[in-house]
Amino acid sequence: MAEQDWKANKRVFAAVSLPTLLWTVVFFVVPMAIVWFYSFGENAGLNEIHVSGTLDNYKRATEWLYLGIFGKSFAVAALVTLICLIVGFPVAMAITFASEKWRPWLLLGIMLPFWTNLLVRTYALMILLGQQGYANKGLGALWDGASWVKTLVGLQPLPTWEPVQLLFNNFAVVFGLVYVHLPFMVLPLYAALDRLDRSLIEASLDLGAGHFRTILRIVVPLAAPGIVAGVMITLIPALGAYLTPDLMGGTDSQMIANVIERQFKKANDWPFGSALSFILIYAMFILIALQSMRRKVPEID
């Protein structure tokens, strides 16, 4: 029995479709539409916004300042995604090929941080990276160790360790975003690798390819859909990240979400904030369209 035509059972169809459709229209489509309309408006007075159909907000968004912030947000999100992919791929491999007994626990180990409150995790990382936190102490100990080794071989010792600023800069933002988004990358990668036909890997190894070459030539191409899914699942939230750059970044590490927030709170320029929001949404759509295009290409060949 395939899918039923809605006309065949209108009563049941109405019962299962109306609640969700109504909810989605009233509480999702309408709010988004309001933002869209306001993006063509201008401030008139302190609390009044006049929707005049102007394109000034979009014109302003193409100023160098804002283009730079968009570019920077993309660069940060792309870097974070790349690091997550490099760190997460071996983990996903390890989970896939772990024994039956261990696999669920390893998965749980990856998922538990994903379930833990984002703010709590960001705060925890801030304690660790603080000026006198353990990351700095660890680096200091390494430095002292290096200095000791140098004196041991008769060289001048290194100058005394100065705590480095690990927080409130671009490094902290990238580090924090990787910390937060790593589980997003590992889970889809695992899902893709788990479906892999293992005999292909065995065949490659039997035919004399090394492990590294097998991974590069067999595993990666076969797991490509999962890799693309993982990249998208990491890239999209990283691009719209607000909390990490806000708490861990410095004055120059603002990402696009922080600029949008400022329009709605401090700057009180709702129409411009609306325009920026929709530009961000359009960027997401373009990314998703690119992904679905990529999926169709191999079928044409």
Next chain:
Amino acid sequence: MALFSRSPVAPLEYSRTLWMRLWVGAVMVFLYAPLIVLMIFSFNDSKRNVVWRGFTLKYYDKALNNDALIEALVNSLTIAALATIFSLILGAVAAVMLWRFRFPFKGAVDGTISLPIIVPEICMGVAFLMFFAKGLHWPTDLVWPLNLGAITIAHITFCFPFVTMVVRSRLASFNREQEEAAKDLGAGEWQMFRDVLIPHMRPALVAGALLSFTLSLDDFVITYFTSGPETITFPVKVYSMLRFSVTPEVNAASTILIILTVVLTAIALKLQGVKAIAETH
């Protein structure tokens, strides 16, 4: 001897090679060390998160006697519970609709329902801010729990698509002959739904509930925009504490929340088993 009795590592047993183990171990340390340090320092008898000065429970005492913090926590848990119940209903019903019926504009409906998953949090927050403040002139001075209405509506909107996604993938494995058998045996639509379909969806419903509850409890950005000045949730409260004065009270409150997450996970595991939960993600 134990060293020799170990079976040799087969080519595909990647997780038994040394460098793989080191890598996974390092990633686990990376993921958990900050949380463990935070939890340890919540018992530290010092104002700053730097040096260990002895064991104390006084910051738990302070946190638990901080009325604003407790109110925020109660608000958050209430919102999460309400959002979970409504998301389960809306999400499951939407999944059944998409799974069972063929109807015009199905692709568009499917896409719109899953949009809240893709749209950045900040954009949804902004949309709810405008919707409640300008569109509805939603009153901000209602009594508890009515003052949580706007936030709860926002949370349901971004939680239920996840439930739909999880339930839908579970329904794909449903054998439709069971449905016919139930009908042949005289079950009506409702009875069929209650006694055949819901038991089949159960693992997905548990996973969906866990997902909605944690997503709702976790959310800061959307709540920050939706909530009026009078209503605070736990993440919003912790955020303002972090912004203005970092005290070990935040550590204590965070530890309570981490433990809550672990307990919730344990309950879900007890109900469903580790494999089922792991596979729904």
